[in-house]
Amino acid sequence: MKREQMLPVEKQALENLLKHAQGDTHQSRRVADFLLAWWNPSACGKYDLTTGWGVDDDIMEDMCVVFRLASRAHSYPDSLGYEKEFEAIVRExxxxxxxGRED
Structure with missing residues (x-):
């Protein structure tokens, strides 16, 4: 799947979450954990569903949309054209x- 094949609601939800993950709040960390579990679960850890208890309803709705996207896309987010955004979350x-990678 390519970025242009994403549904508008999926693209908006993912981009909302990417913005949240770049913050420095407890919710930002929870969103980052969710996104990074999709990006690389073996290196970044799995996502504990109870982590969602600590996010606002609008963020949770975006997480649900992105969960459906990840399941439907059959691909990782960097292959959808979001490599730079996910690398920024990893850096944070x-x-x-x-x-050893940024030399």
């Missing part, structure tokens, strides 16, 4: 994964 929330 999992910088240890980049050690």
């Amino acid at each position: 929330w999992r910088p240890e994964l980049l050690q």
Whole structure:
């Protein structure tokens, strides 16, 4: 799947979550954990569904839409054209994964 094949609601929800994940709140961390579990679950950890208890309803709705997107797309988010955005989240929330890669 390519970015242009995403439904408008999917694209908007993913972009909303990407913005939230770039913040520095508890909700930002929860959103980042959710997104990174899709990007690379073996390196970033799995997503505990109870983590969703700590986000607002609008964020949770976007998470539900993105969960459907991830299931429908059969691909990782970087293959949808969001590689730079996800790398920024990794730099913010999992910088240890980049050690040795940014030389």
